[in-house]
Amino acid sequence: MTTSVSAMGGIVRRKEDPALIAGRGQYVDDIRLNGEAVMAFVRSPFAHARINSIDTAAAESMPGVLAVYTIEDVRDLGPVLAQVPVGVLRPLLADGAVHHVGEAVAAVVAENSYVARDAADSVMVDYDPLPAVVDMKAAVTGTDRAHEGAESNVLVTWFSHDWWPGVFELEDHRPAIAEAKQRDDVVVVSQEMLNQRLIPTAIEPRAVLADWNHGYDRVKLWSSTQMPHALAGAVAKTFGLPSNEVHVVAPEVGGGFGAKLNIYPDEILTVFASKDLNRPVRWTETRRESAFSTIQGRGWVATATITGTRDGEILGYELDGIADMGAYSQNFTVAIPVLGLFVAQGQYDIPLAWQVACVQTNTQTTDAYRGAGRPEASYYIERIIDMYAAEIGMDPTEVRRKNFFKKEDFPATTAIGLTMDSGDYETNLDTLIADVDYAGLRSMQAAAREEGRYIGIGVGTYVEVCGFAPSVLAEFGFGWDAYGMPTSFSGSGLVRINPDGSATVIIGTGPSGQGHQTTWAQVVSDRLGIDFDNVRVTHGNTAESPTGVGTFGSRSAAVDGAATYEAAEKVSKKAADIVAHMLEASADDIRFADGGAHVAGSPGHKVTWAEIAEVAYKPHKGPEGFEAGLEAHAVFSPGNATWPFGSHLAVVEVDPETGNVEILRYVGVDDCGNRINPMIVDGQIHGGIAQGIGQAMFEEAIYDEDGNLLTGSLIDYPIPTAGDLPAFELGWTNTPTDVNPMGVKGIGEAGTIGSAQTIVNAVVDAVSPFGVKHIDMPLRPKRVWDAIQKARG
Amino acid sequence: MQVTMTVNGREVSGDVEPRTLLVHFIRENLRLTGTHVGCETSYCGACTIQVDGNAVKSCTMLAVQADGATVKTVEGLADGDQLHAVQEGFWERHGLQCGYCTPGMLMSAASLLEQNASPSEDEIRHAIEGNLCRCTGYHNIVRSIEYAAAKLRGEEPAPPDWTLDFEGVS
Structure with a gap:
């Protein structure tokens, strides 16, 4: 039976679910490559300390240990890139000092996770503890600094009346409010309130698997990330590759909530280790270290x-x-x-x-x-x-x-x-x-x-x-320029009708449970009248999606969804020309529904998507001079x-x-x-x-x-x-x-x-x-x- | 050490270190990766499986402790192409989003329904307290388990309670 599903208000069981309820979904840590090695980290027990020395000899001599890295090995790669680089950027591994408990000081790579953990525990680090700045208010008023030598712990203060000088000319409301307070018919109600720090706690800990292929000088990286294209850009920029030689895949991602919307040192270090050791290298976060290795x-x-x-x-x-x-x-x-x-x-x-x-x-x-x-x-x-x-x-x-x-x-x-x-x-x-x-x-x-x-x-x-949006916000920081991917937060949708009449939809998002495969299939099924079950949606893959921004800021439907809608519109326009030729009708009269197309007012006068696709890919059967193939890509940048x-x-x-x-x-x-x-x-x-x-x-x-x-x-x-x-x-x-x-x-x-x-x-x-x-x-x-x-x- | 157990109806054996966790044996040796690791400390429940018919958190059990046991993982829940009622319920009532907690949640739900065919909402919520979900707020998980319970009793499940039929104002 052929069914198209309404794009608006349609309830349909999720396409994502059959694999997930069967235990066959594939998260990063479910993937195993031949010859892979495992990374583990040595982490700081101090919130603030100078590092006098790191002794890796015992760890290096353990059977099954392949390498132990410190900042000396990776300093040339620079720090972890940040989109809004105000403040101190995170070094890949602690560089002379540690600045929070759990900061990674050294990375061990070994044949398996048990050996890697044993070896990490054998690395000896000599620290000189320094005063730690922990309390937010003390950070403003106190004399201790979170980073030695910093003039102040305050990085920036945002004011509502001049948050983006030069772009917005805004009225400063402070004088008017001060004046209002003087009135005798007003009350002034004031309260200090804590909005406490939280630990995001996606149930899937982060995981990354890097495979550098020296034959092609190309790297493939699986990561539990919300922003695969930005990660590809960051890896490319860090290692001096063009972004098209970095292939990032975010397979099933087990919750994100913003915490997987970062470039992390482990993502860079596993790539480095894979390149160095000529083997795939994985790292999987434990729950305990998640509090130190993933943002709060x-x-x-x-x-x-x-x-x-x-x-x-x-x-x-x-x-x-x-x-x-x-x-x-x-x-x-x-x-x-x-x-x-x-x-x-x-x-x-x-x-x-x-x-x-x-x-x-x-x-x-x-x-x-x-x-x-x-x-x-x-x-x-x-x-x-x-x-x-x-x-x-x-x-x-x-x-x-x-x-x-x-x-x-x-x-x-x-x-x-x-x-x-x-x-x-x-x-x-x-x-x-x-x-x-x-x-x-x-x-x-x-x-x-x-x-x-x-x-x-x-x-x-x-x-x-x-x-x-709009696009100009990219100049404030709402884009991926710092990762070598200059882009606003636009959306990407590609709709392809395959020669057999099925549809492949490729979107630029990086979802972690939001049901994008289902939702986008509804949009395309509705626009093209194509069977919902005959639409396959893929995401989180930089080799498939021409561009992509990822999933965050509740943006996916409104931006990538709109891009997909526009791509489907483009496909329907071209397909209408093909169908008009096939049915000897006017393109304006072609309607898409029920698994194919028909002439308006004459539902029996119809062709299936398989028949349309065959003509699209055999141009001798189509209208004179039309371009073979049937796909469209749209980038949508909302106003x-x-x-x-x-x-x-x-x-x-x-x-x-x-x-x-x-x-x-x-x-x-x-x-x-x-x-x-x-x-x-x-x-x-x-x-x-x-x-x-x-x-x-x-x-x-x-x-x-x-x-x-x-x-x-x-x-x-x-x-x-x-x-x-x-x-x-x-x-x-x-x-x-x-x-x-x-x-x-x-x-x-x-x-x-x-x-x-x-x-x-x-x-x-x-x-x-x-x-x-x-x-x-x-x-x-x-x-x-x-x-x-x-x-x- | 050599361990032998029956997993999803098949006898399997393997050579493990004494410290190897059962979840690692299942995931690494047997390559059954539906059983997930979310915390390694038995709080999150993503690794829940059944051992000799009881729901067990496989991250806090050693593989050697399961020697000779009968184990069922999420991969063994369906009967061929026939989904278990809890799997069907989770699909029908949107009981999952990212899917990471889902295998453990399904195994706990299946165990609950084996012991209590007609659990109340409170009993369902209590039974899955050892399985953490960060996506769903549990609302639709509870509805999914209620669906499965009705199915297993041979009854028609209650209709879904999404806001589809709510009359929006504008």
Whole structure:
């Protein structure tokens, strides 16, 4: 049976799943090459220390050890490349000093992983410990430096009014806000809040396998990465190869969440070792070392302040914060707070004065973790707006509504000069309120409090920014120039009709579970009327996809999806000419459906895709002078980013005797424009919410004062389990975008951006009768209990 | 040391170091790579298999401890082309995204349903607490296991609860 699947709103089982549920999916560590050797690292026990000497003799003499490398062997290759190279770039191996616990000091290559580990443990390193800078505030005010000789630990401070000088001429809102504070009809509500550091924790640890072929001077690299083309560029640039001699494959990738959106030293070192030893070399991260070998996220402390009238009009929002960059700058490190700045004012048309200082510390590097700056920014505005609402005694949904950008404001210009494509925040919030019967919930809460139960209701709204565009943002750093791949964050889609009538679709993304094979097949099946099962989609492969940017920033559907849509359009135009010739009709009258093409109004007058393809590849059967073959490639560079949004609500119950928090309900109403596959959209929202709840309630990367990570295992760093979470209730509104032909916006990070503050708002609401105004995340029982005790006095 | 065991119905043997983990024996010696390693410390559950009918985390068991045992991995879950009900459930109810935790999750789910044919949502959530998933928020995993439970009981599974039919406003 031939079926085409609707591109919009079609539910279809995923193409990805049959292999994965059978245990036949292929992740990097599942691949084995003949003669491969295994790499292991010697890692620093100190957060900050000079290295006096490294003695590799014992390790080198062990049977089965092939090589032991230090910085002396690889210094010529330079540091790990970074797209926004502000700060100290990470050396491939520690160069004279270590700057965080777990920094790689030497690399051992051996016949198998057990021998490699034994040998790594035999390398003797002599250190001179130095004072470690661990605390973000101390990094700003103290005299110790995370890197010896640095003038300051502050790398850059981002200000909302001049974040990109020379491009945006912006009004500085600080004087107006200062003036507003002098009015006698205003309240000023201010709170310092921690947005704690997190460990991304994809369940698949990172892995890399490099195979340098000296015969062809070409290298093939399998990596658990979200950005295969950028990695190919970085390897090419580092080793002086043209990028077409580097073949990167990201096979199945077991979760990414931004943590696999970096160039990592192990990716370069395995290539180096493979070239040096003339053998394939692999490295697979252990969970324990993942905390040291993969980036972390968040790690901000900031004071948020709202100045507003007693009837709910916000006259100014200020944020003064510090963001912890860790020891080295990697891919986007110092640019992550800029992504927060993009959504700093949330859904509200209010004056903004925002400054965030980026500091180096002797801890693991931070970079993009699901949401990347936007959850932090959303958390601050949504928490302080709740505190403001409490201060003036107004319902938190009313304060929000009063300050929303209105539907008619769109396209709306933000305080930092960006244009938001479309939005209808009021309808979205109204939908949530109607869906949950908000008034009824408040009555239930009041009744419960009469019974001595502490129920809390929290609302959080968010605006997200996806598919970073326009192209000029590449000059700010939103491109892959540093990796020798000068490109904006455009999308790539190639659609090929094969001679047998099947379709191959090749996209430039690097997904890690988002279902791109399914979604793109829906788009192509819908545009070309080709059987969904007859469309094969591949991604994550630099030899197949002409260009590619990867998967991050909730960009894939809105950018690569749009490119694929355009490529399919090109194919349909050419195919229409072929079919017109075959059916002796006008090309304008050709319609594609049900596995082939027919003449409009005459469904019986038809040909199959196999018949069309045969003509395409046998030009003597086609129209005079047409070009043989049937494929098209499109690069799509949108004129703007997309700006999805949503409203979330949580109902929690707090046990004041223990501080335990139970989530009774979690409801999200998200608006990501048109939805290609609502099943997959729901799944993205579910997972996003779970990660936001993880931050709100459980997760925290804790370093002691010497810079030792105290939470390096999954027992100390508890990500949510099934028993910790409720079932999620989802609703949706639809405000399509016009920046791409499908009207889709993006949904990968929205759940995370909307959820942490929703939970905290609910918990604070629950314990507000005790006088509690704020509790820092994670809301573990002791912290909630302490807050209650402190408020009670 | 020589070990012999029955894996997915086939008798296999191999020469291993005493310290070789069962998961490494399965992945490296037998090249059954569906059983994944996510933490090496038994917290994440990606390596869950069945040993003598019980769900076991194969990263914290030595290969020599499984000498003589009957082992089932995710590759042995289906009966030929016929998917096990939990596999079908995960496919039908979008119980997986990246797929890395999925084999362990399937093995735990299969064990649960062997012991409890009609688990409540709470019982399902409790039963898979030892299997961590970072993608799905567990919502659709729970629905997938409910689907499988219904199938195994010979009942019609509840319809999916995605937001397809929710009336959007605009």
